Amino acid sequence: MIPKIVAVAAILADVLLYVYFTAQRLDRLHARVDAAAAALDAQLRRRSATAAVFAARVPLSPYLALALSGASAEATVVTGLGHDREAAESALSRALADVAAAAPEVFVAATGAGTEMHDEALRAAFARRFHNDAVRDALVVRDRRLVRWLRLAGSAPHPRYFEMDDEELPSPAFSLALRP
């Protein structure tokens, strides 16, 4: 009789430990998703603000300048990280890609607005990748059967990937002068 009680207690202790550690782990994962989402949102804001300045400051054809400033203005007004934001940010990425295709030299200049634009676009691409990594890590744990049955995720909202176009822009110049 006693061994049976011991066995049951041991199993119960195991389950409790699992629940305890998994709940803690989920807490950490949700915190990481929130922080990554806030960072992504802030970085996308910076990118669109920089694009507006870039469109005004860099010599571009009227069509490209208008398309870029229009796309950055639209990206600026959308909030949250939902489908409409994805569409607006993708449109901004495409406007930047059009500039890169027509006038790659504006990004390749070693200093100035082109470099700044390149940096902000790169940070935005990294922020999106790291955000989606955080979402994926959280979803893997949330989707476990025991986690769903026991509702270990609590009231934390279901994390969502953020999808957008973010093709890399031409790199700023490295110092070719160093080469003989």
Place this chain on the structure above:
Amino acid sequence: MRVGLVSPYPWDVPGGVVAHISDLAEALIARGHDAQVISPVDDDEMDLPSWVTRAGRSVPVPYNGSVSRLLLGPVSQARVRRWLHDGRFDVLHVHSPETFSLSLLALGNARGPIVATFHASNPRSRIMAWMQTPLQVYLEKLAGRIAVSDAARKTIVDHLGGDAVVIPNGVHVARYAGARPLPGWPGEHGAVAFVGRLDEPRKGLAVLLAAWPLIRRKRPGLRLLVAGPGELDADVPDGVTVLGQVSEADKARVYAAADVYVAPNTGGESFGIVLLEAMAAGTPIVASDLEAFRRVLEDGRLGVLTPVGDPVALAGAVDGLLGNADRRTALIAAGNHAVSRYDWSVVTRQILRVYETAIAASTGRVVEEQDGVDTAVLGSHVAADNVVE
């Protein structure tokens, strides 16, 4: 910015990962950042740069035909925690955390903005599969992940779960471009060069030595310059000069000493830094048709690709390139242009953007984990990893 870098492999054993960390630290310091490295060091007498901290000695473990070096133990843990405490880092950058090494120990003992670079293209093993769940808990602490190549990124996606941004290995282009050939080389009959571990079969020196008599039959005066650590377990054939391990400065001069650089590797390469070094030195390349090499050489646009492990084909390719001066000139020009995007100035800039992004997505700076992972726990999970550069 204060950056803490963690090396999984001993500082005094030459290898691609250690070289990468050393170059990155120097590039960060040159840009005015404060970079610190903690690394296993086997030789207690060795002079270290002021920014390198010793974590203790590594323990060699034979594994899968190669020697892995592990570093685990309470001494290392205490040193890592002290280093984290004293360093007050804005960001912690661990290298190859999927290996059971100092990197994983640091990851287990730190909290805050942490990023990792994955160097290997094949960390999968039975032990890795068994360890995946415990490992996952550690990797979840990473705010950002970097892969050094598409192959390394694919490994993360397939085997570790998750994704990474690709930032290639860097090369100090100017250091190689300015190198003069070793005195007396290449000589009037020309020379070819090989750089890499002599006794690591995957570096493919055996394939080149098998091809050597075939090449020499057509070009009797040709010489072969071999540089790299390790023992050659065969007699040195006619026309071959074995230098053994050389300094970084001399390595650049080895590339410059040759009319053609040969990379006969048979596998295990996730990147191919030797190809970038040869390109930077202005030496045209004949390389094995490995996935990683094909990418760096842009499907043959930047170098001649030959079937893997085929001495006859290799001999033909080397002879063909030596006999075609126009092709060599064209490859040198294309290589010079292509290698510039791998220059450390470009790569460091991208890595700094990763740091900034990770810091923005974390709260506070790097601190020691309160209930840090005990080395005993980590020790019970010990798995050997292959040292693949």
